[in-house]
Amino acid sequence: GLRQLVWRFQVSAALKEGRVTPTELCQRCLALIKSTRFLNAYITVAEETALKQAEESEKRYKTGQPLGVLDGIPIAVKDNFNTAGIETTCASNMLKGYISPYNATVVQKLLDQGAVLLGKTNLDEFAMGSGSTDGVFGPVRNPWSYSRQYKEKSTPKSHSEDEESNWVITGGSSGGSAAAVSSFTCFAALGSDTGGSTRNPAAHCGVVGLKPTYGLISRHGLIPLVNSMDVPGILTRCVDDAAVVLGSLAGHDPKDSTTIQDNFKPFELPSLPDVSKLSIGIPKEYHAPGLSSEILALWSKAADLFKNAGAKVIEVSLPHTRYSIVCYHVLCTAEVASNMARFDGLEYGHRSDVNKSTESLYAATRREGFNDVVRGRILSGNYFLLKQNYENYFIKAQKVRRLIANDFLKVFRSGVDILLTPTTLSDAVPYGEFIKEDNRTRSAQDDILTQAANMAGLPAINVPTALSERGLPVGLQFIGRSFQEKQLLTVAKWFEKQVKFPMIQLEVKRHNHDVFQHQKSASFS
Amino acid sequence: QPVAGDVLEHLEQLALVDFRDAEGVERLRRAIQFADQLHEVNTDGVEPMDSVLEDRCLYLREDDVTEGNCVNELLKNAREKVEEYFVAPPGNIPLPKLEERETFRQGS
Numbered sequence: 001g002l003r004q005l006v007w008r009f010q011v012s013a014a015l016k017e018g019r020v021t022p023t024e025l026c027q028r029c030l031a032l033i034k035s036t037r038f039l040n041a042y043i044t045v046a047e048e049t050a051l052k053q054a055e056e057s058e059k060r061y062k063t064g065q066p067l068g069v070l071d072g073i074p075i076a077v078k079d080n081f082n083t084a085g086i087e088t089t090c091a092s093n094m095l096k097g098y099i100s101p102y103n104a105t106v107v108q109k110l111l112d113q114g115a116v117l118l119g120k121t122n123l124d125e126f127a128m129g130s131g132s133t134d135g136v137f138g139p140v141r142n143p144w145s146y147s148r149q150y151k152e153k154s155t156p157k158s159h160s161e162d163e164e165s166n167w168v169i170t171g172g173s174s175g176g177s178a179a180a181v182s183s184f185t186c187f188a189a190l191g192s193d194t195g196g197s198t199r200n201p202a203a204h205c206g207v208v209g210l211k212p213t214y215g216l217i218s219r220h221g222l223i224p225l226v227n228s229m230d231v232p233g234i235l236t237r238c239v240d241d242a243a244v245v246l247g248s249l250a251g252h253d254p255k256d257s258t259t260i261q262d263n264f265k266p267f268e269l270p271s272l273p274d275v276s277k278l279s280i281g282i283p284k285e286y287h288a289p290g291l292s293s294e295i296l297a298l299w300s301k302a303a304d305l306f307k308n309a310g311a312k313v314i315e316v317s318l319p320h321t322r323y324s325i326v327c328y329h330v331l332c333t334a335e336v337a338s339n340m341a342r343f344d345g346l347e348y349g350h351r352s353d354v355n356k357s358t359e360s361l362y363a364a365t366r367r368e369g370f371n372d373v374v375r376g377r378i379l380s381g382n383y384f385l386l387k388q389n390y391e392n393y394f395i396k397a398q399k400v401r402r403l404i405a406n407d408f409l410k411v412f413r414s415g416v417d418i419l420l421t422p423t424t425l426s427d428a429v430p431y432g433e434f435i436k437e438d439n440r441t442r443s444a445q446d447d448i449l450t451q452a453a454n455m456a457g458l459p460a461i462n463v464p465t466a467l468s469e470r471g472l473p474v475g476l477q478f479i480g481r482s483f484q485e486k487q488l489l490t491v492a493k494w495f496e497k498q499v500k501f502p503m504i505q506l507e508v509k510r511h512n513h514d515v516f517q518h519q520k521s522a523s524f525s
Numbered sequence: 526q527p528v529a530g531d532v533l534e535h536l537e538q539l540a541l542v543d544f545r546d547a548e549g550v551e552r553l554r555r556a557i558q559f560a561d562q563l564h565e566v567n568t569d570g571v572e573p574m575d576s577v578l579e580d581r582c583l584y585l586r587e588d589d590v591t592e593g594n595c596v597n598e599l600l601k602n603a604r605e606k607v608e609e610y611f612v613a614p615p616g617n618i619p620l621p622k623l624e625e626r627e628t629f630r631q632g633s
């Protein structure tokens with residue numbers, strides 16, 4: 001039945017053959033969103049417009065003229081992308097009530113392909129954070145907290161105590177998007193990735209998280225954090241789906257002059273990928289302090305998988321890796337200081353009632369609108385940009401950035417095709433534990449394996465690999481050469497086929513407290 | 526090493542964001558301490574990197590009007606407007622000094 005239609009290409013086939021209609025699909029997803037509301041993955045559910053889009057899609061299928069493989073496919077978008085007519089909040093008081101007057105280019109592209117926009121997903125405020133815990137709408141809960149796999153491994157407590165205190169975070173900042181895909185409420189979701197914000201929650205939620213090369217996908221309409229590092233991210237349940245979504249999004253956008261002008265050709269991945277001719281690099285510095293022994297073992301096993309398939313697997317060095325977080329800290333806060341300057345209350349967003357002067361209006365608006373994390377980064381950024389500090393901090397960080405980027409260049413020039421690394425240091429931690437440390441400390445810890453790829457602008461992908469001893473997802477990361485997404489995704493697909501990551505056995509309570517189990521087969525055809 | 530009071534005030538004026546309390550000031554101090562690790566790296570002869578796309582030419586389109594005329598849409602999101610103007614309180618009035626501002630360093 002419908003439950004088996006997990007992967008997009010199965011659903012596309014089903015839609016084409018009329019086994020399911022776009023409206024049925026949309027309604028099912030909307031119902032599932034309602035019954036998984038406790039996850040807090042969605043900030044806004046655009047029920048009316050989604051159903052309208054589904055109806056339009058249905059008309060097209062009936063006349064045998066769907067727009068493409070994405071026609072009728074329900075998707076979700078992180079709430080830092082502008083969506084015309086739909087509230088866009090960035091999980092901040094600063095933008096509560098802000099109705100976008102336009103669609104971000106990536107949103108427009110998906111809609112032009114007939115995708116059905118279910119809603120906007122939750123995040124850390126202004127995408128600053130690695131837990132999806134610091135937004136004004138509250139934290140996102142990892143769907144795996146409610147999986148049979150996790151519950152089986154939890155130390156026995158009373159049933160209600162389990163649910164309420166033991167739930168684990170999604171990671172961040174695109175936690176809502178990751179949770180939405182992981183819990184089957186949509187087939188693909190957009191996230192953003194500046195320091196790992198798509199790959200980190202992908203790893204914790206057991207989904208595929210793709211960070212494309214900087215310059216491949218338009219940022220027009222993505223509310224910016226760090227202009228020189230931000231990219232839209234793609235979250236799906238399998239690598240093939242990520243390739244399809246990438247195909248519909250990539251390419252030059254005249255509205256974003258940081259997109260490259262090369263012609264982008266959408267590609268299909270080989271059904272039987274071959275890695276025997278590749279050289280896989282294992283960067284030793286990614287054996288970072290705090291890396292769990294479980295993940296270390298998985299990483300090693302993965303390397304062996306490639307070796308046994310005939311690939312050349314070698315240890316490489318990226319010597320400046322340990323400085324990427326510090327470098328990011330300075331460059332990010334500096335760009336944030338600049339990007340957040342637009343929020344002054346005059347043209348859009350929150351406006352304070354303070355009326356004495358323009359300056360005091362701005363100051364009060366920003367005090368009221370931004371949380372501590374955002375304000376802290378603005379202040380730090382301005383500090384690093386002061387005349388007396390500019391050379392020593394900002395320019396210095398830009399130089400270190402070049403060193404980091406050059407590390408990758410050297411390794412790729414030496415014949416390595418793809419790098420294999422862990423994505424996170426451990427599996428997802430319980431919320432109570434996560435919030436014991438402050439946002440900056442957490443981000444610094446959690447971004448350590450993902451950040452350097454943003455520094456160098458390289459494409460990278462998280463592939464769900466296995467379950468930890470606690471029954472939670474662990475993923476591994478592949479980093480590729482600039483604009484070589486086809487090769488990157490081919491390797492990722494091969495790896496995905498090898499590891500056969502288990503499907504989540506989600507146990508969702510109905511409001512009459514009966515546990516309703518979603519039966520899912522582990523494999524599908 | 527604490528940050529000087531005049532620097533704090535200067536930052537608040539520049540950022541138009543206040544530290545609110547001692548915790549905010551401490552957060553800045555820790556952020557600077559963290560950033561100081563950068564000085565361990567030898568960057569002699571290294572050029573700063575603005576963008577990973579530095580080897581490419583930026584796209585420049587023709588100077589033709591391709592969109593616009595969306596005044597109503599743009600004004601929709603503003604709270605205070607008059608005709609086609611955004612309304613702001615009087616400008617050229619500097620922020621009150623630290624001591625005069627009621628909310629500085631007090632929880633609000």
